[in-house]
Amino acid sequence: MARLSQELIDQVRQSVDIADVISQDVQLQRQGKNLVGHCPFHEDNTPSFSVSEQKQFFYCFSCHRSGSVFDFLMELHHLSFPQAVEQVAKLGSVTLPSDFQANDEARQSQAPDSQQSQLIKLHQTAMRLYHHILMNTPAGEPARRYLKKRGLTQELIDQFNLGYAPKEEVLKVVLEKEGHDYQLLRRSGLFTENRDGSLHDRFFDRVMFPLKDGQGRPVAFSGRLLQKSADSPKYLNSPETPIFNKRRLIFNFDLAKKAARENGKLLLFEGYMDVISAYGAGVLNGIASMGTSLTDEQLSMIVKTTNQLDICYDGDAPGQNAIERALKLIEASPVANQLRLRVVQLPTGQDPDEYIQQNGGARFREYLKNTEETPTAFRLRYLRQGLNLSNQAELLSYLNAAIGVIAKVSDPVARDVYIQQLAKEFQLSPQNLQQQLAVQVKKQPPVAVPNPTPPGEQWSDDSAVISGRRPFNGSQGQRYGRYNRKKHQATAQPAPQAVVLTASEQQSLALDQTERAERLLLVAVLHDYGVRAQLKAMPDFDFIHDQYRHLYQLALNYFTEHDEYELASFLDYVDDPALKATLTQLDGLDAQAALSPEAIDDCLRIIMQKTPLTQKIAQVKLSLQEAKARSNQELITQLTVELIELYGQKQRLKTEETS
Known part of the structure; x- marks a missing residue:
């Protein structure tokens, strides 16, 4: 099996954003410079899990798990x-070396994985070809x-890699010239197959929209006809393939999920052009x-990214019908109580x-911001569609239906607001409407809620936050201690404060002046070549405390293969979880990394003044143990006196440090 070079491991780590990987299991929200969420490694009622996109590492301020993207996947x-x-x-x-196999299971799945990679490469080639034809040829005009x-x-056009499939067959010619396997081309979905087995381009005379997975890789296409045709659909999508399942793909999700972490919501549009136009208008989510x-698969992807979804469809009757269908579908899904819905x-x-x-x-952008409404408000308006409310019979029918909608709202205050609005609009007695509402409320089935949530509307208007937590397995429990295995059901929590390491927290981690000096000096070692050389x-010279001594030795090894320090990369050098936690805590001190030469000298003086004394105490204790083993009473007395004097010196130094 091939051994991966450190350079290739670094390339693999840098090929992804750690936040994208972690957000597949944990819902993250922007708090200051970092992203925060509920820790997946322990029962976490208050978000304590922090992810740094800038430095590509994670850290939990409660259980002190930390590490790079590799550590996250290894532990979870x-x-x-x-x-x-x-x-x-x-x-x-x-691409990893062909003879690299992580285990037997990987060896068994090598062929499917290789096929997946090849199919993605075919789609990348097709995407580049269609884009070139669109932008650089007369056929694309x-x-x-x-x-x-x-x-x-x-x-x-460049951002979304839009293209054009011409009337002539070009993709098949290009891919066959590149020597791709016939069976691979058949499975790609890029071609249709005749009875005789011959392949032909699937897309002709269409504007091409690449469909990308969550990592931004093209896995399928949707082609829009330029000229209407009675024989062809307006939009033609790729068939499902080993790399494309339409139930598990959302258009623009690779870009939108990053924006959703910033503003806390996703916007659902009806079509690809709506998404692209909105993106050009600065609406990136x-x-x-x-x-x-x-x-359900798409909704599961959404709730792992955000806890609010705004449905933004056209304002005509078909658009309103589409909104109602979407609301009903989401309300019937397993994640209904985990997603707050709004309509624009x-x-x-x-x-x-x-x-x-x-x-x-x-x-x-202003319209999207100012015209959000709840599903209930939308439905009260939707029920009026096609009605003549000047007609008494139709008005009574509408009011009865409207009260039925309001009865499904779980918050009594919200119900009262809607009743007051109806009463005011139609000049009715609020008391009479409330009486009818009370009858309807009693008819409502009890709502099963996993945990108490803030008052809100039953139609997914609550603010439940999804954590994506998973229980620990036995091996993790043995390694890190016992954890409650009961699956945590998250309730809405107040927005957490930005998770940063404060000065008081930094000092609380240090035992005394000596350890503070060690911490500052080690940070300088990591960031300053001159200090390392010194x-x-x-x-x-040596550090006194074991954790800093070990990290210093690891750092020296690290810099034999790296010119510059990168926390995520260095974390891969560290196996001990306690050392990983110490290293991550030290990262909070990096603002002080550029210590002056005088400060470096002060740190060295404090450490080296105590280091010889500590080593000498250890040597005398060892000699005393040997003297006792030989029953040399005279030497025992001499060494005991010497040890008492050394402990006295140590106590005086400690007194000086704290004074």
């Missing part, structure tokens, strides 16, 4: 280090005019499903693309 999914590297390599599309008419800039219905309905006759072109991006030139 019980992988070996080679297995974790292999998994990250797949996510980051990094009609498609360029269409996209320009829709308001798409060159930057947006827009997504679209693969069709008109959201699947555009003016009648306009989709997001048209609104942006007419009003501009700034107005669109210490290496001092053969008598």
